Amino acid sequence: MAPIETELAVSLRERFMEKARAAAAVVTEISSLDEALAYTVDMCGTRGACRLKVSGCEEHLSEPAEQLCETKHDKIIAAPGLDEHTYGLLAARCNENGFACLSSGLRGQLAGIDIGFTIADAGIAETGTLVLNCPGEELRLATMICEYHVCVVKVQTIVADSFALTDRLRAWFKSGPDYTAFITGPSRTADIERVLTIGVHGPLELHILLLGDV
Amino acid sequence: MQDATSFSQYRKQCRESLDNEYLRSALDKFAVAYRTSRGNAFAEFDVDALIKDVADLKDVAVGELDTLIDTFRQQAESVGVQVHMAADAEEANRIICDIAARTGTTKVVKAKSMTAEETLLNHAFEEHGIEATECDLGEWIIQLRHEGPSHMVMPAIHLSRYQVRDLFTEVTGSEQDEDIEKLVKVARRELRQKFAEADMGITGANVAIAETGTIALVTNEGNARLATTLPRVHVALMGIDKLVERVDDALKIIQVLTRNATGQPITSYVTWIGGANECAVGEDGKKEIHFVLLDNGRRELIEDPLFSQVFRCVRCGACANVCPVYRLVGGHKMGHIYIGAIGLILTYFFHGTDKAKHLVQNCINCEACKDICAGGIDLPRLIKAVQVRIQEEEGEPLASVLLGKVMRSRTLFHRLLRAAKYAQKPLATSEGFMRHLPLMFFKEHNYKDLPVIADKAFRDRWPSLKPTVDNPVVRAGLFSGCVQDFVYPEQMEAAVALFADHQVEMKFPMEQSCCGLPVQMMGNMAVSKEVAAQNVRAFIDEEVDYIVTLCASCGSHLKHNYPALLGDDPEFSDTLPGFIDKVIDLSSFVHDVLKLNEDDFSGDGLAATFHSPCHLCRGLGVHEAPRNLIKAAGMDYREAVESEVCCGFGGTYSAKFPELSEQLLKNKIDNVEQTGAELLLTDCPGCVMQLRGGLHKKGSKVTVKHTIEALSERRKK
Known part of the structure; x- marks a missing residue:
């Protein structure tokens, strides 16, 4: 029997969705990890997220910037943080569709990857934030040099506010060299005339897949 | 960057900014939009309580700074960070350039850091032949223009899309569009290439946590994540004021910082970094990481009982957002490197008297900054105190000396005011304005007509005016202030008439004088104290329930500045609290005490x-x-x-x-x-x-x- 979601959990989930959407994230509720993989591959293919030429490369650029653009040859999904089994499932789906699936070597893909696929360690309802503990550089790069970031958030990992994570953060910070990211919405700037513009250095879109307790 | 060498040059620069239509309209729009978005961001919170939490935790941090630095250093070193202490800007730059030399760094990407602006790190890199590229979009734009930031969190707010288009055309060598989205994409690709080839990433730190040796970086663009991931060396330069004790202290600061800075509940990225993280191109597959802790005048601040509260600043920039003067002249005129109210203060401590002395006069004392400050810093008071220090160093200006001499003696001051009414006679119009100004006023004052001194001051009218009130319901002492006493006595008369109708028994102690705010505004604290003492003495023996003033400035000065001026004086230890409690402004008295409807x-x-x-x-x-x-x-x-x-x-x-x-x-x-x-x-x-x-x-x-x-x-x- 599936556990009954408490009132508190419902309100956390709803608040998380509301705040994440307010920060321009695309939020979808799903019921299995498999659904998340299907969503990602579908996004890459059918919905046209994966392109050989990444955004910005169509502009008039300096020569070194053009050269970097030209180093991209595949439609790429990167998913460095997954367990072997899940990665295997994703890689198989990518294979079927002719997409490259990577879990390492992202430094060689600085022209850009199309989709970074990750699973968050926690979600923060107050601000609609993803928490990713990412001391490994592949995971960091997958969320930074991608055009689209797709992140699975398990409903039971959502907490009310950042203070509820204090002990976990402290444990991570003390565990050795650490790198942890709070991510809220896509990369943005308002540095030109205060006009909100999405996708400066990081992802142009953030897709959150909310995985329920089913 | 404000660097005028004389007051008249500074005024001229401010005038030029006034003529910059684009700047003015951009800052006007921002000021209005900011107010709304900040309100929304704090809608679910008790803002005052949050601000107090920040102030308290920062005060604790200041008290334990040496312990915090030791703990931070130990924790950071235990995970492979090399920690350096820099006494001043020069030393910080030297440490960083040495690291660059040792690691064979030729190219640097730099995430936005006000501290690196403070030390002029880019100049040092240039001298050492190191190519440094700012990777925050706004910082990159101003770097390409060879300018300093004009706002602490929006460094290029003074520039239009057309200026950015021209700049990017120059940088890429091909014609660009003024479409902002396209310009941002161009920056994305140009800077991606810079990230790819950089040897070293420089960042600041928004907070540094002692218990774990971790720093936090707050960005919207994500540039700090790339700058701390791709290059093999990471150097974070931070002021010692960034240290807090615990993880939850850092979370609290971030909760307030982003909401107060731009009205965002949180920025797109908050990045927590501790230790020599994995880095494929680093030695042993690890990042070389350095934390440089900068003093540069900060310790002097801590040791000062008044100025230590400056440590509560979280660099949100809100004091500029609400400053009416900033809104007119922009950040290049409202700061040397640090901008806005806090900038006027920090310039003095970090960059010295010469850089601060003209700037610090450009505070209109409207208290909008104090009202918005994330750390609850009494900014207007500190600005005034900087002015006083500079006067002590450089000698008091003649006008302040003269005014001080006059104000010290109530009788002399009042005699002069009475004399002025004869001097102005030929110039006064029938409507009570001066048509031409006597020499005592500056000629630039002709944008408004000035009032004349009244024929008969309120204090001279009072003996015949004083109403007899039978069965008084409340007793009010009237504090007129000099303007209502000598220029607008009719305002006082109106109050007397209304009060008398509602059974208010009134007293007007003749020994009262100017409240002292004008001399305090000129930085003359000694005379300000003397005048305050005269006024308290004037009311001590009066049996009144309230001290009513029709002048909000007098009221606020009596209530909030007198405790600071006279608090240490044993003469007033018994009487001052009672005096201050009784002070009330006209509207509150009529509305809340008399309850007129x-x-x-x-x-x-x-x-x-x-x-x-x-x-x-x-x-x-x-x-x-x-x-x-x-x-x-x-x-x-x-x-x-x-x-x-x-x-x-x-x-x-x-x-x-x-x-x-x-x-x-x-x-x-x-x-x-x-x-x-x-x-x-x-x-x-x-x-x-x-x-x-x-x-x-x-x-x-x-x-x-x-x-x-x-x-x-x-x-x-």
């Missing part, structure tokens, strides 16, 4: 609006009382846009910076006229002087009165 007035439906004096709304926290009274008195109340923004008077400020004062007045008048009101009311004689002068000069039909006059005229007989 519709039944006490016969209204005429006249369209009226209200200008809220800075020292009423922010100084005394009074918002509703005057507006309720205007409605109760039967007028058709119309709220003006930005009714709580300064009118530009600011006492002696309007003489120092007449152009800026004039512009603030123009904005105010526009907002007033938009309401269609025939009558403009306010609770401060200084504001009356400024507004009436401006409207009269403009030939406007709007009349200006003190609220008490409008109330008194409509009282039921």
